[in-house]
Amino acid sequence: MKQTKLDVVKSHFLGAEQLSWEELFDGFDELYAITFSSGLQFMNKLLQKFSFAEVIFGCEEVLGDGLEAIIALENSILKQITKKKALLFMSDMVKRGRLNLYISRDTKSHEKIYLLKSNGGRTRVITGSANMSGNAFNGYQRENITYYDDKEAFEWYFNRFIGFRDQCSGEVSKDALSKMSAGEVDFLDKHPDEISVMREAKTAVVQIEKDNPDVDTIEIVTNVKGMEAELKQMLPKPKKNVIVLMAKDVLTFSKKAKEYFIIQEEKKKVFPKLHIDYDNEVVDFNGEVLDLHPEKEKVKNDAKVITSYLDSLSDAYGDTKQAQMDYFAFLNWYFASAFMPYLKWQANRTGDEQTRFPVYGILYGPSNGAKSTFIKMLEKAMCGKTISLNVSSDFTTTNISKLKQGCEGLPINIDDLDKEQFSNHMRMIKADEWGTPEHFINYPAVAITSNKIPALEAPISKRVIAFYIDMSIDREFGLKRSKQISNQIKKLGNSLYCEYLNRMFPEINEIVRRMQTEEEYQADIFLASSHVLSQIFEENGCSASYIREVTISDYMGDKIVGRNAIKKLKQAWENEPGQFVIDRRRNKITYSIPKYGNSYDLKYIADELPVTLGAKRTSTCLTMELDKAEDFLGIQFKKKLFGR
Incomplete structure (x- = not known):
């Protein structure tokens, strides 16, 4: 390349000042x-x-x-x-x-x-x-x-x-x-x-x-x-x-x-656009600027609608308390997801870990767990509108890329994702750098519900937030409640979310400032977001045990990712201890599936276990490091329980 001389200004340093x-x-x-x-x-x-x-x-x-x-x-x-x-x-x-x-x-x-x-x-x-x-x-x-x-x-x-x-x-x-x-x-x-x-x-x-x-x-x-x-x-x-x-x-x-x-x-x-102007702290939805100083009564109404829905889950079957905790944590991610692309881009500039800002969220578990209804409620709470959910066939690399280009801010919701569809296209999650090199800071996250995903592999669980909802609603009870829930969601606006956005801007600015100036700083958008949400709910008389401050460890820690595997192994130890072989000398424990058991269950358990357990799987057996397994599972394995 031909070199040319530059116009260089020669200056004399007189000092530095602090000016607005x-x-x-x-x-x-x-x-x-x-x-x-x-x-x-x-x-x-x-x-x-x-x-x-x-x-x-x-x-x-x-x-x-x-x-x-x-x-x-x-x-x-x-x-x-x-x-x-x-x-x-x-x-x-x-x-x-x-x-x-x-x-x-x-x-x-x-x-x-x-x-x-x-x-x-x-x-x-x-x-x-x-x-x-x-x-x-x-x-x-x-x-x-x-x-x-x-x-x-x-x-x-x-x-x-x-x-x-x-x-x-x-x-x-x-x-x-x-x-x-x-x-x-x-x-x-x-x-x-x-x-x-x-x-x-x-x-x-x-x-x-x-x-x-x-x-x-x-x-x-x-x-x-x-x-x-x-x-x-x-x-x-x-x-x-x-x-x-x-x-x-x-x-x-x-x-x-x-x-x-x-x-x-x-x-x-067709495409919803929730656009955030970070320079001026202005947010608009499809061209209409949102009022980030909403009326207090409208914020209170939204808070009561959301907590009323979550409270109602206590009448379902299964681990309802854990489901309420998980749904609040998912709400926290869903609301904060609009900031994730911007923070990922900032992390890319500062050399911070981008996986701290996940843009994929998954709710999975048995059918009739209210997952789809919950997603519809969250979407309404963000934009004040009812928007149709995307179907399983929309989950392809090409389709998601097009939706990310067309939509902004409001998550793309894939409802009832099929297991095969997920398996065929999950590579987009494993290698997700979409939009960061191009400085796209307003693209939407992807929220997924599924009754058919049995477990998440480690390469996926590191890049998504995922909750296994071990709860279901009786069909008859669900029919009785459906109209009431539908009416509640109709009353829901986006005033609480507008108040949330207003309070989050200083939090986002502080996170970015610390990422840029503190080498050891570990950003936690989940803590900042849940702190703001907890304050809003408390101020509006909507306190509940599931409304709390959460951290990134509550989403991506080994015990969170492996919670379903922990539950299955604990149940197996309680109900069929004879399927376990303990070798303390070699520091090994082996679990064998029952004679007529499903080998796929063993694979799903192994997929969710952390690498620190050194888990090795065959078609019928799962072997782990004994001391690490005891610590992770919270079980003290003792041979005397087997009577041999």
Whole structure:
């Protein structure tokens, strides 16, 4: 690769200060900025400090041809500015001629520059690593931020800004923004030729140089997700690392893009999207911003509906107390699952263990254990809507990937998963890195119910949270209660979940901060989440023994994963001690299945045992380390019980 000389700013270190973002930007009238990975809510607050501003947006570290990302970014930004009420100030600034917005088409520029100027002539240059986002300027992540107050610095950076603006960016159409503000939100979908780069190509040949990414550091980071891949197919291919865009290409693109956006609108009607804006701590469901400060009475109603349902399980057959404990623990994961992709991505950056943030949850066990009804209730509690559950055949690598691309936040619920379907496609769980390299931080988790999965193998149990529900509801009793339960769920809203989200943001920020700054820190989202939930339920008069603080060990500890195996071995020791052979000299214990027993039961037991037991299985026998087995099973094996 040909080397070129760099423009390097020579500085003199004067000192370091601790400033809030307000103090850093206060006292100026004009702003000129280049930013990437923008947080529009923060940008909206920042712009209110200035009488005039020019902002160039870009996609940081966009790879490939780049043109598709430019188009997707402009479309996405304008939709957000004109659709969200909280951002209408920006739209109004554009209309009044106080704000000019530009979209970068130079994918090789990674500058973050903020040039400030007052009417009295005072200037400031702010530069470094910080994008125009709440995370960057509120101290949620480490940044290098430097400022210069001398005029020479301002003039040098301002000339760079003007050159970049005029040569490497296109101004967002004020006409398009005006129409979208007036209600035509899909204006650019119907008129993609009005996107700045396409508009310019109508009258002039536009050339966009393809970036040459460093093959050692390739990482796609974009906030407009899957749109680029689709748009890329509609655009001309680069020739010798240059894209040449002409009028005929605009016509071809315009036709194909219209068809694409029509399809996307149809998908929006089907796929639920619970989107979390981490920069600004805003959550919306299918485009509607959630009120994270809900009415107390509505929160209390939701708390009572949930606890009333869990209390009612005590009338079922089986280990109902354990089932209530497990259902609350599953609720805790289900609610926290919306944060898991973001935390997995943060863990990937800091080198922490990503399996601490599982995105698969399983409820399995005998039929009529209320698993499906419970999942429906949790879904309603998160979004306030009733959404159909997915069926067993949807559990394939391809289908789950498509659902993850189309949905956000709200878990994908696979109901009554078949054993064979699970076995055929469980590899997606074993090697789950979906979305992390691409910086997808809002994709949905997957929640599974099944009556047919007998046990979970160790490679799976390390990557999922799973609870065996050893409980069933009598059919006659279930019929009597079904209407009552259905009516309860109808009364359920998502106010408790909104309150939960509001309280969880500080917890998430603290987890991320400690992951970034404390080498020995072990993040526990389960503890943070259950602490918040316990507080909410207690404040609303809904205390119960199953509502408690839980930790990651309550989900992924050996005794949790092997609980079903422990139960079966204890029952075998109690009912058929003659099937055990104890050899203390060799420190071995062997369990043989009865003559007419099921060899598969032995396999399922072995699958759930921790490796520390040194379990070895044949078709009829299971041998373990005696001392480790006694400790794990909580049994003191004694030969005298056999009478021999």
